[in-house]
Amino acid sequence: xxxxxxxxxxxxxxxxTYFSGRTMETRHDRLLSAGEDRNEDMMVMxxxxxxxxxxxxRVNVVIGSVVVSHDYYRRVVGVxxxxxxxxxxxxxxxxxxxxxxxxxxxxxxARAQGFHHVVNVRLETARLANSRRGGKGTAGVxxxxxxxxLELAA
Amino acid sequence: xxxxNTQTIxxxxxxxxxxxxxxxxxxAKHIGRDIMAxxxxxxxxxxxxxTELLEESRQEALRRMxxxxxxxxxxxxxxxxxxxxxxxxGAAELFAYGSAVTVE
Numbered sequence: 001x002x003x004x005x006x007x008x009x010x011x012x013x014x015x016x017t018y019f020s021g022r023t024m025e026t027r028h029d030r031l032l033s034a035g036e037d038r039n040e041d042m043m044v045m046x047x048x049x050x051x052x053x054x055x056x057x058r059v060n061v062v063i064g065s066v067v068v069s070h071d072y073y074r075r076v077v078g079v080x081x082x083x084x085x086x087x088x089x090x091x092x093x094x095x096x097x098x099x100x101x102x103x104x105x106x107x108x109x110a111r112a113q114g115f116h117h118v119v120n121v122r123l124e125t126a127r128l129a130n131s132r133r134g135g136k137g138t139a140g141v142x143x144x145x146x147x148x149x150l151e152l153a154a
Numbered sequence: 155x156x157x158x159n160t161q162t163i164x165x166x167x168x169x170x171x172x173x174x175x176x177x178x179x180x181x182a183k184h185i186g187r188d189i190m191a192x193x194x195x196x197x198x199x200x201x202x203x204x205t206e207l208l209e210e211s212r213q214e215a216l217r218r219m220x221x222x223x224x225x226x227x228x229x230x231x232x233x234x235x236x237x238x239x240x241x242x243x244g245a246a247e248l249f250a251y252g253s254a255v256t257v258e
Binding site: 013017020021024028048050054055056057059060061063065066067068069070071072074094101119120122124126127128129140142144146147148150 | 156157158159160161163164165191194195196197198199200201202204205208209212216234235236237238239240242243246
C-alpha cells in the first residue's frame with residue numbers, strides 16, 4: 001500500500017504539472033505579447049547616453065520585478081538531465097518569460113508615472129532560498145528590471 | 155529628491171558630492187505565505203506572495219537610502235544599484251545604494 005502511494009503520488013504530480021505548466025506557459029506568452037504590444041511606443045534601452053537633442057525635464061528610477069518557480073515536472077526532468085549534463089532546455093523558457101515580465105512591469109510603472117523613455121536598464125537575477133529543507137532547495141528566482149525613466153520637453 | 159541609475163541627472167549638473175548612501179532591509183513572509191509558496195512551487199509560475207514581499211522591501215530600502223541622502227543635504231542620488239541576497243532560510247535582504255549629490 002505504502003509503495004503504491006510512493007509511486008503514484010509523484011507520477012500523478014509529474015503528469016499533472018506537465019499539462020498545467022504547458023497551459024500556463026501558453027497563457028503567459030499571450031499576456032506578455034499583449035502587454036508588449038501596448039508598450040510599443042515605450043523607448044527602452046540599456047545604454048546610458050541618450051541623443052543630445054533630448055530636453056530632459058524630469059527623471060526617476062523605475063522598477064519591475066517578479067518571483068517565479070519551476071513546476072514539479074520541470075524539476076524532475078532537470079534532475080534527470082543533469083546526469084548527462086548539457087543544455088537544460090526545460091529550465092530556459094520560464095527564465096526568459098520572467099525577464100520579459102519584469103521588463104513589462106517596469107514599462108508599466110514608467111507609463112503610470114507618465115514616462116515614455118527608459119535608459120540604462122539593468123536586469124538582475126537572484127535566487128531565493130527555501131524556508132524548508134535547510135534552505136537548500138530553491139523557493140524561487142527573482143528577476144528585477146530597473147532603469148532611469150526620462151520625461152522629455154514637448 | 156531626484157533618483158536615477160545613470161551617472162548624472164539628465165538635464166542637470168552635479169555641483170557637490172556627499173558620498174555613498176545606502177539603505178537595506180531584511181524581511182521574511184509569515185509562515186502561511188511560505189506554505190502557500192511551497193504549494194505553488196509544485197505548480198510553478200509566479201510566486202505572487204514573494205514578488206510582493208520583495209517589492210515592498212525594495213521600496214523600504216530605497217526610502218532609507220533617500221532619508222540618508224536628505225540627512226546629508228543632498229537633493230539627488232545618482233548611479234543607484236539594487237542587490238538581492240538570500241541571507242537566511244526564507245529571508246531576503248534587499249539593498250539599494252548610490253551616490254548622494256547636489257544638482258542644479
